[in-house]
Amino acid sequence: MNAQEGAVGAMERIAKKIAPHSLSPNLKDYDKESRAFSWEGARGQLDGLPDGSLNIAYEAVDRHLLKGRADKVAIRWLSKSGSRKDITYGQLAEDTDRFARLLTNLGLNPGDRVFSMLGRVPELYIAALGTLKAGMVFSPLFSAFGPEPVKTRLIIGEAACLITSAPLYRRKIASIRNELPKLEHVLIIDPGEDELPEGLHGLPALLSQTEADFQTVATDPEDMALLHFTSGTTGTPKGAVHVHAAVIAHHVTGQYALDLHEDDIYWCTADPGWVTGMSYGIIAPLTNATTMIVNEAEFDVDQWYDVLEKERVSVWYTAPTAIRMLMKAGKERLEGRDLSHLRFMSSVGEPLNPEAVVWSDEAFGMPFHDNWWQTETGGIMIANYASMDVKPGSMGKPLPGIEAAIVDNRNGNVTVLEEPNEIGELALRTGWPSIMRAYLNNPEKFEKCFVGEWYLTGDLAVQDEDGYFWFVGRADDVIKSAGHLIGPFEVESSLIEHPGVAEAGVIGIPDERMGEVVKAYVTLNSGFQWSEELRKELIGFARKRLGPAVAPREIEVRNTLPKTRSGKIMRRLLKARELGLPEGDISTLESDES
């Protein structure tokens, strides 16, 4: 199969002319650097702890104190209300020591799972790094999740401790608390005046009684550090396990793919509830000793441009949904702004459409550099680099140390497709330090991701004759909305809990801003009549359980849904019909929709 005419390289490539006065890119010559690279060499850029131990938080925070950076600003926090708070590396070391001590005093042990459900507030960053210092496992949850996704993740992850805010607790946790017997401690960052219900602790009071004396736990590089949840087509979400050795990849990919230099003011807009916000919104910027911006507010065109200008951001990492909204708002909104300190812009989450790349080059005088990776890969795998020409719409070339290929994957037999522009599944040769080590308590699904020495990504792609990779589509039914994966099964399961819903089939439909939005088709139980009221009731029902980020935006009714002989709903067919695409192979179709 060949890629569709025009899909690859329809737009002119953007050639790189590095201005002589500008900072020299970390990766100056892609081919040369790729040949010279070794993971052992990358490991050597980190300090490590005695006897071969390695701890992410030590590399991100403590080691900088030995290099005279105690007074350097690590985190510049911009609150929703417009105030600003600087946290130096020295202060961050102290705050995270205290937090680690607190967890230990509570009786928690290395390996225990500590979850967060917070907006982008300083406590989140302190909790993440403090947990890692204590040798415990940190798992951040996205605060726009509803109670159902939260419950599922806390149960799968066997959460022993949760850090959250009073409003989030009230809205999302209180109703599920008694279903979480393993959750021993809930820490509330803003307890207020009222007495807390039993089982909740006010974090400020606890911290005020805790000493900041803590020796970072000398974790083994293979000890579990981070747990990030991701969605598949079937079943419950999967908890991808990452280990402390992942920091080697975070650190070096931050230099190559984001061109991070020590003097950078770096802004990653991703929420740490998702893997990007952890790997590149906390770890990589700190191991590289940059000053990172944390913006609490949600997306807003002028506020974002204010941040870029006033904070003198030099490296910016954001996502296609936001870039398309900026594009829609128009170039005029940039008029009169001084963004002269901005040097490098990067994007991740879903393929950045070529129009947006070209627009950014016109609007900012430099293109967004798209890159590609997944929760499972732990770090950026394929990227466009400061020193390399950009082909708008392409995800770029594999990072030094990463071998990517397009493969034909048939029933466990993997063949590498050597010809350029052939569509196949994107595969990566295993062996880089940030690859997931397991799906927690789900070895079957984990093993399915690997054939021989290849990790299979589930994404379809092509590689062109110059070695650039191009995303084609997902190999499964997973929905990608605003850059986040949504498992249709999780949405369907929630809908059929409504007494009126017999069956549900959930797909993603294209949306110019979000990439895809969630749409559901339902059949009704007898005694229920479709009406505008019922439609709204179902939307509200799903939103309450799943949260706005996961719940369907559209629901339609059907008398029956198309199914296979084994009774599986054929989402692919629902989608083809919704979009007016060819229906493809329907030999397994047993009962059609009506």
Next chain:
Amino acid sequence: MDADDLRIIVCEEILNIAPEAELDGLDPQEDLRDALDLDSMDMLNIITALHERLGVDIPEANAGEFVTLRGAVEFLKSELA
């Protein structure tokens, strides 16, 4: 149209997008996204619906005013005056 009419219209459009929203006791100065758990896509959908219903152009530059119920009502009132 006075502020009360506009408040009713804004609330109706919020409920079309987020039928689960509990508007009783909503603080008119609270950020709707926090108070009602709306995301940026919801906000855009609400703004689009108000545009279609009232014929008022709400440039994205003014989207910031729409984050509170009071801000939305006041913006619409001044545009329709």
